[in-house]
Amino acid sequence: xxxxxxxxxxxxxxxxxxxxxxxxxxxxxxxxxxxxxxxxxxxxxxxxxxxxxxxxxxxxxxxxxxxxxxxxxxxxxxxxxxxxxxxxxxxxxxxxxxxxxxxxxxxxxxxxxxxxxxxxxxxxxxxxxxxxxxxxxxxxxxxxxxxxxxxxxxxxx
Amino acid sequence: xxxxxxxxxxxxxxxxxxxxxxxxxxxxxxxxxxxxxxxxxxxxxxxxxxxxxxxxxxxxxxxxxxxxxxxxxxxxxxxxxxxxxxxxxxxxxxxxxxxxxxxxxxxxxxxxxxxxxxxxxxxxxxxxxxxxxxxxxxxxxxxxxxxxxxxxxxxxxxxxxxxxxxxxxxxxxxxxxxxxxxxxxxxxxxxxxxxxxxxxxxxxxxxxxxxxxxxxxxxxxxxxxxxxxxxxxxxxxxxxxxxxxxxxxxxxxxxxxxxxxxxxxxxxxxxxxxxxxxxxxxxxxxxxxxxxxxxxxxxxxxxxxxxxxxxxxxxxxxxxxxxxxxxxxxxxxxxxxxxxxxxxxxxxxxxxxxxxxxxxxxxxxxxxxxxxxxxxxxxxxxxxxxxxxxxxxxxxxxxxxxxxxxxxxxxxxxxxxxxxxxxxxxxxxxxxxxxxxxxxxxxxxxxxxxxxxxxxxxxxxxxxxxxxxxxxxxxxxxxxxxxxxxxxxxxxxxxxxxxxxxxxxxxxxxxxxxxxxxxxxxxxxxxxxxxxxxxxxxxxxxxxxxxxxxxxxxxxxxxxxxxxxxxxxxxxxxxxxxxxxxxxxxxxxxxxxxxxxxxxxxxxxxxxxxxxxxx
Numbered sequence: 155x156x157x158x159x160x161x162x163x164x165x166x167x168x169x170x171x172x173x174x175x176x177x178x179x180x181x182x183x184x185x186x187x188x189x190x191x192x193x194x195x196x197x198x199x200x201x202x203x204x205x206x207x208x209x210x211x212x213x214x215x216x217x218x219x220x221x222x223x224x225x226x227x228x229x230x231x232x233x234x235x236x237x238x239x240x241x242x243x244x245x246x247x248x249x250x251x252x253x254x255x256x257x258x259x260x261x262x263x264x265x266x267x268x269x270x271x272x273x274x275x276x277x278x279x280x281x282x283x284x285x286x287x288x289x290x291x292x293x294x295x296x297x298x299x300x301x302x303x304x305x306x307x308x309x310x311x
Numbered sequence: 312x313x314x315x316x317x318x319x320x321x322x323x324x325x326x327x328x329x330x331x332x333x334x335x336x337x338x339x340x341x342x343x344x345x346x347x348x349x350x351x352x353x354x355x356x357x358x359x360x361x362x363x364x365x366x367x368x369x370x371x372x373x374x375x376x377x378x379x380x381x382x383x384x385x386x387x388x389x390x391x392x393x394x395x396x397x398x399x400x401x402x403x404x405x406x407x408x409x410x411x412x413x414x415x416x417x418x419x420x421x422x423x424x425x426x427x428x429x430x431x432x433x434x435x436x437x438x439x440x441x442x443x444x445x446x447x448x449x450x451x452x453x454x455x456x457x458x459x460x461x462x463x464x465x466x467x468x469x470x471x472x473x474x475x476x477x478x479x480x481x482x483x484x485x486x487x488x489x490x491x492x493x494x495x496x497x498x499x500x501x502x503x504x505x506x507x508x509x510x511x512x513x514x515x516x517x518x519x520x521x522x523x524x525x526x527x528x529x530x531x532x533x534x535x536x537x538x539x540x541x542x543x544x545x546x547x548x549x550x551x552x553x554x555x556x557x558x559x560x561x562x563x564x565x566x567x568x569x570x571x572x573x574x575x576x577x578x579x580x581x582x583x584x585x586x587x588x589x590x591x592x593x594x595x596x597x598x599x600x601x602x603x604x605x606x607x608x609x610x611x612x613x614x615x616x617x618x619x620x621x622x623x624x625x626x627x628x629x630x631x632x633x634x635x636x637x638x639x640x641x642x643x644x645x646x647x648x649x650x651x652x653x654x655x656x657x658x659x660x661x662x663x664x665x666x667x668x669x670x671x672x673x674x675x676x677x678x679x680x681x682x683x684x685x686x687x688x689x690x691x692x693x694x695x696x697x698x699x700x701x702x703x704x705x706x707x708x709x710x711x712x713x714x715x716x717x718x719x720x721x722x723x724x725x726x727x728x729x730x731x732x733x734x735x736x737x738x739x740x741x742x743x744x745x746x747x748x749x750x751x752x753x754x755x756x757x758x759x760x761x762x763x764x765x766x767x768x769x770x771x772x773x774x775x776x777x778x779x780x781x782x783x784x785x786x787x788x789x790x791x792x793x794x795x796x797x798x799x800x801x802x803x804x805x806x807x808x809x810x811x812x813x814x815x816x817x818x819x820x821x822x823x824x825x826x827x828x829x830x831x832x833x834x835x836x837x838x839x840x841x842x843x844x845x846x847x848x849x850x851x852x853x854x855x856x857x858x859x860x861x862x863x864x865x866x867x868x869x870x871x872x873x874x875x876x877x878x879x880x881x882x883x884x885x886x887x888x889x890x891x892x893x894x895x896x897x898x899x900x901x902x903x904x905x906x907x908x909x910x911x912x913x914x915x916x917x918x919x920x921x922x923x924x925x926x
Contacts (some may be wrong), residue, residue, distance in 0.1 A: 167549075167611035169604035170407075173378040178528075183518030186378050192491070198489060200600040200615040200634040234447035260516075279380070281539065291866060 156231040158265075158290040159202050159274060165284035168195050168202035175279035188258065190267040191285075193278045204285055206276070207267040208253040209233055215266070218249035220303060231290065232269040240264055312522045313375035313839040314338055315418045316624070319439055321432055323506050324365060324424030328432070328439040339842050342849075345401045346372035346816035346856040348390035348419060352399070353859060355421075355440070356869035362392040362498070363505040365425035371412065371471070371486075371511065371608035372420075374818025375840050377412035378519035381531045382538055383574065385410045385606025385818035387494075392867070394498030394505070395482045395674065395729055396748045396772040399863045402499045403776070403815055404471075405605030406492030411469035413818075420655075422506060431459065431472070431510035436517055442515075443508040449475060451667045451717075452487040454642050458799065459512045472510035473500040474669030475681030478503065479719025481727030481749075483674035487666060489846070491636025492605065495671045497749060497771050527838035534831050541826035543700060543786070546611035547610045548822065552914050553640035554584035556753075563785055563794065565758030566644065566889020569651045569703045570680040571744045574755045574885040578653025582643050586655050593619050598655055610822060614638055616659050624660035624710045628769050630672075635756075636666050644753030645676025646713075650683060651703035661713040668717030674729055677750035679712055681730040681742050682869030690737045697722045701827075741878050746889065747772035756876065756895040757885040759784050759790070761800040763895035764904055768804065774823060778807030785791050788825060795889065801903035812860075813853035855924040858916050862926065871914030 173189035181188045191206035205250040210278075213233045216224035223239035224246065226232070235255075246255050255266040269287075277287040288295065320329050325372075334351075341347040360366040376384040380432025393400030398482025412420070415436050422432075428447040430441040447455045456470040469489060474532040477484035484500030485493040494500075521527045537697030538544040547555045560566045561579035568576040579904075580586060587599040596617060604611035616637025618625050623731035625631040638646075638659055646658040665672040679701075685691045686701040699708050699722060705718040725733060730750055744751050755830065756763030761780030764786035766773040775781065779802055786793035792803060810829055814821050817836055829846035837844040880895045905912060909920035916926070 167602060167604035167608075169608050169611060170606055171380060171609065174607060177518070178524070179382065181518060182524075183514065183520050185518035186410070187414065187514075188518070198633045200603070200617070202603070214459065253759035281535065282611075 156290040157272070157287050158209070159206065159269070159277060160218055160286045160288045160293045160296075161202040161222070162284050162296070163201060165282045166193065168193055169281065171279040171281060171283055172204055172276035175275035179275045181275055188265070190265055192249050196266070202274075205254070208252065209267075210268070214249040214251065215246035215255045218245045219256070222243065227268070227271070229274040230269045233266070235266060235267045237263050245292055254255040312841060314343065314597040315416050315532065317417060317419060319417050319434070319525070320421045321439070322423045323405060323426040323508060324431070325531065326426070327442065328641070328714045330437070338375070340852070341859075342375065342708070342813065342816040342852050343386050343820060344372050344386070344402070344649065344813060344816045345379070345390065346670065346852060348372035349399060349401065349856060349859055349863070350387065351419070351421065352390055352392070353863050356392065358392065360392065362394045362502055364504070367392050369422040369499070369502050369506065370419060370507075373409050373413045373418055374816055376836065377818030378410040379521055379527070379531070379802050379818075379833050379839060380607060381426035381819060381839070382535045382609040383605065383607060383823055384818045385608070386818050387412060387819055389486050389494040389499040391499055392503045393771060394442040394501035396497050397867060398497070398771055398869060400771050401815070401861045402496045402497055403821075404486070404488055404490030404492035404494040405604045405608070405820060407684070408488035408492070408513065409818070410606045410909065411515045413519050414517055415513050416517045420504045420509060420511065425505065426507035429507050429509050429511060432507065433463070433619050434511070434513040438516060446479060447509050451475060451511045452669050453490060453667050455510055456490060457512060462513070463756070465514060468512050468514045470510055470512045471908070472669070473503050474667060475718045476668045476670050476716065476727065477501055477504035478725070479727070481670065481716060482732070483671040483685050485669045487669045487670050491666045491667070493609060493666070493671070494612070496673065496774065500669050508562060514906055522837040527835070530834040530838045534827060534835055538609055538823060538826050542554040542611045544545040544823065545823040548610050548825070549609055551584035551588070552602065552612045552614045554587060554614070554638060554643055555710040556640045557583035557643060559785065560754060560761065563758055564885060564890040565755040566648050567744070567753065567755040568648045570684040570742065571751070571755065571879050572684070574758055576648040576651070576653070576892060578651070582638075582647040582655050582658055587614070587616065587638065588726070590620055593621050598659060599637060601744045605756045605820070608820065612822060618659050618663070619656050622656040622660070623707065624657055628717035629661065631663055635663055638662050641671035641753050643706065645673045646674075646709065648753070649676045649680035650705045650708050650709055653704070654706035656769060657706035657710055662712050670713070670717055673752050674750045675713070675716060675726070677732040677744060678726050678733060679709060681734055681744065682726060684742050685734065685739060688739070690739055692780050695722065695725070705738060708833060722762055734803055744877055745773055746876065749773045751780070752855050754781055755885070755890070756880050758888065758890035759891045760896055760900070761799040761803055763876055763880060763897045764800055764804045764900040765807075765878055765903065768808075768904060769899055770857070770864055776811070778804045779824070780804060780807055780812060786825070788909065789828060795893060797900050801900050801907050804904060805907050808857050809873045810848050811853065812856040813849040816852065816856060855926065858920065858924055858926055861916060865915060871905070874914055900924070
């Protein structure tokens with residue numbers, strides 16, 4: 155059964171522990187500038203929003219890649235970049251509608267979330283459960299539960 | 312590892328930026344940040360220099376753990392000779408700027424001299440250069456930060472800057488980073504302004520490493536769990552912020568009110584955490600929008616607020632109808648209880664202005680409180696204030712004066728002197744509630760005795776963050792002591808001072824100490840840094856730093872006579888509450904403190920102490 159990252163901005167405090175964990179796992183150093191997940195602080199709005207690759211089924215990045223460097227991890231559903239095949243042409247970064255695959259100047263390759271092979275570090279590092287790793291078929295379960303509680307309370311009054 | 316191993320030396324007079332290796336021998340003795348930068352400052356300037364002269368230096372400094380995933384490890388400090396105090400100044404800030412400096416590969420930036428014209432420093436990893444800032448001079452922190460990001464086409468640049476107050480020489484100007492986070496006290500922003508340095512803009516992409524990553528991850532995970540499981544850091548601070556203290560301290564009878572005339576404020580609940588979370592009748596919204604974290608912080612005590620759009624302060628001013636940095640306890644106290652104003656929206660507005668123009672809200676609010684007393688005593692009048700009726704409790708006057716002081720204009724220039732110079736100027740020095748020129752924070756030392764000794768002996772002038780004995784005396788952390796008793800407080804203050812000096816040198820936040828002891832810090836520092844770092848060594852490092860700061864101040868001309876409190880706290884008894892009838896017992900605590908410190912009866916570190924600490 156595949157799992158997905160589920161992101162709830164309402165719980166995010168903007169601490170960047172996810173970026174620290176991601177960069178340590180992928181780059182071997184604490185380096186938010188190389189993180190595959192980014193937290194956006196919408197100044198003046200009081201909103202903190204983590205964002206990363208949602209692992210499209212029909213992945214435009216993979217479709218666009220001229221060297222077939224982006225493949226599917228059958229276990230996790232993640233779209234994974236092969237550094238051996240990537241030539242740094244950046245066409246995938248144009249193809250991705252969400253901007254979640256990006257070029258890394260220091261390696262000449264592109265980087266994106268690969269779900270850490272099925273045990274994402276960002277979710278483990280999040281202190282407020284704003285990022286969780288849940289059943290891919292039920293990413294809406296928490297919100298559905300909350301809505302059910304509201305509906306139930308209304309029915310009881 | 313942990314330390315980047317190099318510092319950036321910027322000579323503003325010459326316009327040069329040069330890299331040099333960090334003195335690792337000093338790093339082993341003083342750790343980083345507060346300790347290490349104080350060592351550099353002590354070695355490089357004459358403590359007698361005029362703080363606003365080119366001979367003073369200003370150091371922005373990270374700690375060895377800054378930029379790592381240890382909880383709260385995003386701190387940096389600004390160390391200099393303080394404009395407000397003439398003493399050693401070290402102001403600590405969170406936000407995200409500290410990590411950026413570290414990720415760009417710098418432990419420290421030392422600014423020397425004075426630029427002939429306004430500049431800002433741009434650092435992109437290893438490249439550093441000074442950029443003309445004439446178009447930013449005269450603009451606010453908020454506008455400067457936005458413009459610099461825009462001009463470089465890079466929203467990921469982090470900026471620390473001064474507002475107009477720092478340019479105009481307001482004595483307690485801050486350095487503000489990330490819009491709302493401030494190296495707030497002692498006038499470090501004033502020194503920056505005197506150097507014609509408007510801002511520091513940094514983008515860092517190099518990464519931060521630690522000595523033993525596996526052990527570091529285990530140690531930091533264990534420490535994060537301690538924070539999450541602790542009722543203060545796990546629940547109280549994220550939900551209510553430091554403002555959780557407002558009603559608590561008021562009930563304790565230690566909430567200084569109307570320039571310390573009173574120790575309890577009848578309007579305390581109106582400006583409390585509870586009030587911030589209440590739905591307003593006017594617009595159906597709450598003052599508090601959400602909490603927010605600084606870099607790497609798993610506590611997230613920051614407040615994010617929105618002012619009622621119908622409130623007089625913002626009704627005609629859409630630029631302030633925003634969601635921005637909200638009231639922390641110290642700011643709410645200074646802007647509120649110290650001035651007798653209990654209008655939460657007005658305080659939030661004044662706080663916005665402090666962020667926007669880089670004012671320390673503690674010294675600003677407390678100075679307004681002293682001016683209100685001068686006004687009510689008839690010492691100053693509307694002729695002096697430019698027509699402002701400066702009575703205690705006047706919310707409109709507070710908002711007006713905040714804007715004037717933020718820009719150093721009119722009567723704001725007078726308030727910008729700080730309470731000491733202002734009260735001296737009008738022949739009433741006793742009305743300045745300050746030590747070494749720096750205004751008290753939000754704890755009355757008649758109701759919390761240890762804080763009297765804390766303030767009197769603080770190396771940067773009156774300050775709660777040098778030894779927060781409130782933790783012990785009120786909250787029972789790590790163990791409860793009686794706030795009304797002065798016996799035994801000398802040892803308590805010393806222990807808090809030394810431990811805090813060490814914490815301030817790590818890159819982590821002192822708020823963790825509601826849950827952590829040095830036993831929690833040590834494994835994290837030890838896994839990150841070369842050398843063996845035990846709790847005992849951290850404590851000794853803290854003591855070394857404390858004594859080094861003391862030596863700086865003595866060389867600057869301070870003596871034991873400056874370890875004092877205003878007569879109001881020593882002679883005028885608290886009128887109400889649990890401390891009714893009490894004054895502060897500094898007279899008995901101070902000699903004992905000198906003794907437990909290993910200092911002479913005059914307050915000078917003895918030769919034995921100096922030798923023991925390797926100073």
